[in-house]
Amino acid sequence: MPSETFDTLTGTGGPVDFTTSTAAGEMFFDTLFRAATPQGFRAVASTTFSQPVLTVEGWDAANNTLVTTFTDSFNRQFQDGISDTGSGQLSLLATDSTLDDGAETIRFKIDDTYAFAVRLERKQFESITVGEEADQIVQMSGRGLVAEWEDAVVYPYGGLSQRPISDSRAFTWASPELSTTGWPVAVTELTELATQEQIDPPLHAPWFPPLGWPSNDLSPSWIWSRGQNSTNMPAGSSLFRSTFTAASTGRVSIFYTADSRCRVWLDGVMLSDWTSQPNERSFLNAYRSTPVVSAGNHTIAIEGDSQAWIEALPGSIRGLVVCAVYTGGVGGTFNSSSRLLMTDSTWKCLDYPSVYPAPTPGKILSTLLTEAQARGTLTGWSLGCTDTVDSAGQPWPVDAAYVFRVGDTYLSVLKALADVSIDFRARPAGKILDVWVKDTVTQATGVGFTAGTDILELEETLSI
8 A cells, every 4th residue: 555654743842732533632543443642552442543644735835825735646754853854755646737736835734634844845756667557756855844944044243244243143141132121220330530640548449540541531430230339349240231323334442441350242242351360450451442343233241240359459349340432443532522432320230140141042033033034035934932932922041142153054043942942843834933942842752654554563563
């Protein structure tokens, strides 16, 4: 008899609730009154047995319009692997209609339930001889709909023309994709920079102009995350975010320093690692980065670290960050008219977080999908999840940071996320990707069958 192979596995994220006319939620594969379900084999009464019917349909590329039903097809089979694209195929006699039927998506249907769909990727012609008769057949095959996510690749933040540019794409607390809504504002600790020459009383604290700071512009304030005495801050790190706008593409100068130390990102790209190591005088020197930036809005992020470093300031713990952004690079004129941003109480601050936030998997995928569709790929696709909840309505975790290589395919992004955070599956109808918090939706263990297989013998084979 023709081979009609299918399995109980319905893909990452758990089983589809298949329904037959006689027993809801169960799939029957044999004639010996035993049923194969996603949870295993079990005996059923003969009155409830029903042989499943596997049919195959051809749909358009958008998977929204039925083109044809392959009523005379044979060797029909599909397999949907966990966190993978799956595959499917069928054979039929080669006729004019099968050569040009307009179908670009193949849906497999068990009874009245769509179980799996593939995008048609290959038509292969073969000549067969049965007795004295010769004929041609065409074999159609393809991978699961998720394979289309291999057509899109990761771009840098803002696209290829955006500056600064990096060969990686980070989704962390410092990335522009993470909203700072709900973050409190920073606290201004000191409102001016004293002159370095002042010695009576002597200034041993970091608010004199650090070496290398633009001496003709002393306006930026030293900020921190809470209004306490600046000589006795709690040890630990706080996160600071703000934005500035560049009127045109060009080089800017970003000056910064901190007590005890800091590191800096621009549009999610790290500009500076820690400005000092323990027991070094970070605050005595101004640090400067001079990146080229594109015209438009930019996000600057600073992680400030406050520690009791004895050599620098005996007996005190300080939390202070200062930063200013100016147009122009080395040799520029740095004053209030060229200043684009300075630290003040408009900056947002996350006060000594125990967990560093990051964009959720839903936010990452929605961002990447929007970008891909703006570039003309993944047309028609949507997500079954949102930025805040997965496809089952469960809240996303917010503490996992991800970094992808520019040029990675979106399918590799899905698989990387699936290693640690998500399960995913494309719905057989339309182009909707469901995404769940990893290991929160029951996943079936599937195996391929041929319709009419003796399940008792299969059980014995599997147990060997």
